[in-house]
Amino acid sequence: KGQVVGTYADFEEETRLIQRAFTETLLEGDNEGKPHLFPNTIYTLRKETMTSEYEEDIRLVHELSAKYGSSYFVNMFPKYRGKMANYMGCRTCLQDTWTGDWDQDCLRTGNLAYVTLNLPRIGYQSRDESQVFEYLDAYMDLAVETLMLRREQGLKCLNDFHILPFLKQQVAEDSYYRIQNSTLSFGFVGLNEMLSSLFGEGIENADANKFGVKCIEYINDRANQLKDETGLRWSVIQTPAESTAYRFATLDKKQFGDQAIVQGEGNANYYTNSSHVPVDTGLSLIEKIKIEEQYHSITPGGHIFHAFMGESYSDPDSLMSLTNKIARKSDIGFWAYSSALSFCLKCKTLMKGLNNVCPTCGEKEDVEWYDRITGYVQQVGRAKSASGGWNPGKRQELIDRRRFEDN
Structure with missing residues (x-):
């Protein structure tokens, strides 16, 4: 049995040295010069660390963001925050707002399961706004039933099937994995298209957006009600939808025909x-923030804001200034500066932007693309020798993305 030799605060200098070394290693890229896709690096911003004392460390992180766009930022400034928020790169989140004890809420537990609600389909089926909430109730009833089955199966895997015995290790009087503190979440996709079907305009319209906020608040209220009814940890998450946004749009286009409002064209359809x-928005980055920040406090199970940066190399100091503004002046809880990259597999040249031809050796077929699919930075699968890649809907979304310059 180990002995307590101090608290986390006693090892701040060692932690900073490790963080700095880790960030410097990521800046170097892999042995071919490509970005390291894993592990995801998530940097937490607090008022205690957003000071001149930590400026050198923070600037190094923004060099990494400027070069590869792989860093994530957690914002602990908003009022809806507690003292701790742990994120995965895909956006799933654990906050210390369950019991108020960060150990119980954030350690040795996780996001057990979520079910995604197809919001555009609700829009197609609803005669008016009031019927939207009737459908939301019905969809959430199905989701609750499904999530309880998922939890029951999880308990069997943990307790009966002994699939992952290390999770059952005893720590004090409890098992290592505390499934009783894990989340069951309502996810959703396509709020923009649902609003377009109801109002003729999507989330960028102020009146439509007010109704959108009302709908997600309604889902969040149901999650809070379920907490009281069941004693379990219910939540709401912005589903990453790496395949679901494409699958739902494809299924709805087939079922509803021209009534379905989808992004993309041909067979490469997707929901926002x-x-x-929408990724092709004509709004400024600040206007985009003002819309999307309204949803972060009501999606406590996970959310993300994407700043899709331009093809020119970003300036670390400009990104630092933008980070300071987002942290101190918005309710954005989690975000990343996403950069499109190209890499020639033949001559190992790394390029900014989506390039079809390597400017160094002229290679066309084996130039791979990289960007953040919805959470993680991943290879797109453009290169002839690629072993996998994005689905048609996500590829079309990548092409559609409007990029923002940082200067």
Whole structure:
């Protein structure tokens, strides 16, 4: 049995040294010069660390963001925050707002399961706004039933099937994995298209957006009600929808025909992710923030804001200034500066932007693309020798993304 030799605060200098070394290693890229796709690096911003004392460390992180766009930022400034918020790169989140004890809420537990609600389909089926909530109730009833089955199966895997015995290790009087503290979440996709079907305009319209916020608040209220009824940890998440946004749009286009409002063209259709603004928006970055920040406090199970950066190399100091503004002046809880990259597999040249031809050796077929699919930075699968890649809907979304310059 180990002995307590101090608290986390006693090892701040060692932690900073590790963080700095880790970030410097990521800046170097892999042995071919490509970005390291894993592990995801998530940097938490607090008032205690957004000071001149930590400026050198923070700037190094923004060099990494400027080069590869792989860093994530957690914002602990908003009023809806507690003292701790742990994120995965895909956006799933654990906050210390369950019991108020960060150990119980954030450690040795996780996001057990979520079910995604197809919001555009609700829009197609509803005669008016009031019927939207009737459908939401019906969809959430199905989701609750499904999630309880998922939890029951999880308990069997943990307790009866002994699939992952290390999770059952005893720590004090409890098992290592505390399934009683894990989340069951309502996810959703396509709020923008649902609003378009109801109002003729999507989330960028102020009146439509007010109704959108009302709908997600309604789902969040149901999650809070279930907490009281069941004693379990219910939540709401912006589903990453790496395949679901494409699958739902494809199925709805087949079932509803021209009534279905989808992004993309031909067979490469997709729905806008969760409560995001469409990727081809004509809005400024600040206007985009003002819309999407309204949803972060009511999606405590996870959310993300994407700043899709331009093809020119970003300036770390400009990104630092933008980070400071987002952290201190918005309710954005989690975000990333996403950069499109190309890499020639033949001569190992790394390029900014989506390039079809390598400017160094002229290679056309084996130039791979990289960008953030919805959470993680991944290879797109453009290169001839690629072993996998994005589905047609996500590829079309990548092409459609409007990029923002940082200067």
